[in-house]
Amino acid sequence: MSRTRCIALIAHDQKKDDLADFARRHQAKLMNWRIVATGTTGGRIKDAVPELDVTRLKSGPLGGDQQIGALISTGEVDMLVFFVDPLTPMPHDVDVKALMRLATVYDIPMALNLATADILMQTLTA
Numbered sequence: 001m002s003r004t005r006c007i008a009l010i011a012h013d014q015k016k017d018d019l020a021d022f023a024r025r026h027q028a029k030l031m032n033w034r035i036v037a038t039g040t041t042g043g044r045i046k047d048a049v050p051e052l053d054v055t056r057l058k059s060g061p062l063g064g065d066q067q068i069g070a071l072i073s074t075g076e077v078d079m080l081v082f083f084v085d086p087l088t089p090m091p092h093d094v095d096v097k098a099l100m101r102l103a104t105v106y107d108i109p110m111a112l113n114l115a116t117a118d119i120l121m122q123t124l125t126a
């Protein structure tokens with residue numbers, strides 16, 4: 001039997017409202033996925049849609065991006081939605097870059113903004 005597919009959801013602070021709204025709008029499809037999220041983002045998703053299966057990892061600046069990168073490298077994450085804030089300097093910018101690099105290395109679908117994430121969700125049959 002195949003395992004439940006896993007999507008990683010992350011948003012920088014200025015984009016968390018957008019991601020909470022994204023989770024609400026795509027709730028029906030996301031219900032079929034296991035979700036992993038960085039700490040604060042995961043809390044916001046749970047608040048927005050309590051029915052979703054969300055595993056919260058560490059907050060991004062404390063290693064959460066790296067944890068998600070590790071899960072990608074072990075084949076446990078099938079898709080990445082990461083609403084990045086391009087206008088704010090981040091102390092953990094190197095971690096953000098490393099995560100995007102691993103998503104590219106392992107060739108998993110990766111959406112870095114709302115428009116692309118919406119298109120990605122539309123391609124999912126369930």
Ligand SMILES: O=C(CO)COP(=O)(O)O
Nearest residue numbers: 038039040041059060061
């Ligand atoms: O900083 C982040 C991603 O780089 C997100 O972390 P939080 O979800 O803990 O805010």
